[in-house]
Amino acid sequence: MIRLRQLEAFRAVMLTGGVTQAAHMLHISQPAVSKLISSLEQTMGIPLFERRQGRLHPTHEAEFLIGEIDRAIASLEHIAQLTEDIRNQKAGHLRIACLPGFATSLMPEVVAGFLADREKVTMSIQTRSSARVREWIAAQQYDIGVADEFEGHRAVIHESVNIRTVCALSPQHPLAAQKVIRPEDLSGMPMIIQDRGNRFYHLVKQAFDDAGAILVPRVEVRQFATACILAKKGVGAAIVSSIDAAEYAGRGLITRPFEPSLPFRLDLLYPKYHPRSLLLQEFIKYFRESLQPFTLS
Amino acid sequence: MIRLRQLEAFRAVMLTGGVTQAAHMLHISQPAVSKLISSLEQTMGIPLFERRQGRLHPTHEAEFLIGEIDRAIASLEHIAQLTEDIRNQKAGHLRIACLPGFATSLMPEVVAGFLADREKVTMSIQTRSSARVREWIAAQQYDIGVADEFEGHRAVIHESVNIRTVCALSPQHPLAAQKVIRPEDLSGMPMIIQDRGNRFYHLVKQAFDDAGAILVPRVEVRQFATACILAKKGVGAAIVSSIDAAEYAGRGLITRPFEPSLPFRLDLLYPKYHPRSLLLQEFIKYFRESLQPFTLS
DNA sequence: AGACATCCATAACATAAAGTTATGGAGTTA
C-alpha cells in the first residue's frame, strides 16, 4: 500500500534535490527519508531515483509522477486550511429562507455585514411565503427561516421577536407635526393597512376599536415596504414595522411613535433535528443583534 | 496532525451512513473506525457528527468538508492507478527529437503504432537539424534523438543503423525495366542528388568514380522525400533511403536495388546521464524493430 | 596521497499510529 508519508518524502526529495535536505525540510532524520523513499520504490515497483556517484538522480518516471503527487498533497493540505477556517468561522455555507418583505429590507444588510469579515463563507437566500419557509425548514432544506404568522410544526423550533411598529406619514400629512400618534388622531383618516385576515391587521383594528376610533382602509397591501411608499406619497397613514420605516425615513417619509405600541411578531425558525454549525450559531447571534434596535422591550 | 486514515474513515462513514458499514467498507473492525472518527474530530477541533439515538448524524461542517476530502482522496487513489499504468508501460511521456526528413516518413507511423495500445502515453516530437538534435539530447531536453552525420558528443551515447538505399526511377525512365541498377547504367544520365558536402553524397560519388561512371547532378536536394517526388516526375534517377522510397513506391515510383549497396547511416542518440525509463526502453525496442525491414545486413 | 566533508544506506532500537477482541450501554423491534 502506498503511504502518504512516502509521497511526502518523495516530494521533499524532488523539491530539495537530496535526501539530507529533504530530511531537514520535513524535520526528520536522514535515514527516515532514505527508508521512506526505498519503501516507496518497493511498493510502487518503479525505480524513482538512480544512485550514481553517491547522489540521487530522479528517473523519468519520477518526473512524470511528481506533478500528480504534488497536486494530491496540496489538496490534502488544503483540507487542513479549510478546517482551520471553519474553526474560526471563516468558511462554510448557510442557507436562509425568508419572507419576501424581509429579503429586501434588513436581510441584505445583515448578510452583507456578516460576510464582510468572513471571506470564504457562502450563502443562499431564498424568499418564500411563511408557509413555504415553514415546510422547507422542517425538511432541513434551510438552516434558518424568517416567517410571520408561524403556528408551530413538529420538526421546527422557533423563537419569536416582537418588532416595534411606528406610524408612517408623508411630510404634508395633517398629523406630521405631532410627536406621538394615537388611534383617535387617525380616526376617520384614510389609511394603508395590511391585508385583512393578516394577524397584524387585527392588532391594528383592535387598537382602533379599543380607542373608539374609526379605521378607514384606503389601500390594502401585503408588504410594509409598499405601505411606506404609499404613505410617503400622501395616500394615507400607515402602521408599519420600524425596520421598513427605517429604510424610507430620511428619504421623504415621516415616522412617529404609535401608541398603544403594537408588536409585529416575527418568527425565527430552525430545523429541529439538524445540528447547528458554529457558523450558524454565529449568524443567529449576529442576526439577533441586528434586530435589537427594532425590537420591543 | 490530520491523518489520511482518519479522512478515509470519515469518508467511509459519510458514504455508508454508519460506523459499522464504514468498517465493512474499509475491511477493518468497527472500533477502529470509531476511534479514527473521534480522533479526527479531536484534531480538527470540529464536531463532525451528532450522536443522537445511538446513531451518527453528520453536522453541517461535515457536509461542507466531505467534498474537499473526497477530492483529495480521489487524487491519491489516482496516483496508485498511475503507478500501475507506468509499471505496465501504459502511461508516461516521451520526448523525441528527429530530423525533418524522418519526421514525415517513418516516425509518425512508429509513434502511431507505439501509442496504439498505450492510451495514456503522451509524446512530443520536435524536428530539428542534426546539430540541434545533438545539442538538445546532450542537454537532456529529449529522451531520444534521430540524426545523421553524428560526430560524437561528450554527453551523448549513440548507436548507428545502416539503412539500405535504393535507386528511384519514374516508370518512363529508360532503366525502368532493369532488375538491378549499377553506377555504369546511370553514367551520364541526369540525377537528383543530396546536397554536396553531405556525407551520403560522397558515398554515391565514390561509387560512381569506382565504377568509372560519370555522375550528372541535375537537382540538389536535402531530403530523400523531395528526391523521390522529383524522380517520380521523371526529372532523373535518385539514390534514396529505402524508408522514403517505400513511402512513394506503388504510388507511381519505381524502386530498384542499387549495387554496390550504399549504407545511409542513421544515428540514434540518447542523453548519457539520464536514466532510461521502462517506457523509453520499450520505445527504443519498438523503434528498432520498425527500422529492421530497412536496415542493411 | 591523505585528511576531511558530504551524501546515502543499513542496523538496532524506541515510540506512535492503527488495528485487534471483549464488553457494555442506549435505543429499536418483535
Added chain:
DNA sequence: TAACTCCATAACTTTATGTTATGGATGTCT
C-alpha cells in the same frame, strides 16, 4: 421483556515511523 442494532471504551498486538550509531563511496582541499 428479550433479542437485536449501533456505537464507545478498555486492554492489548502489530505495523509505521521515527531515532541514533555506523560505514562506504565520492568529491575537495591541501
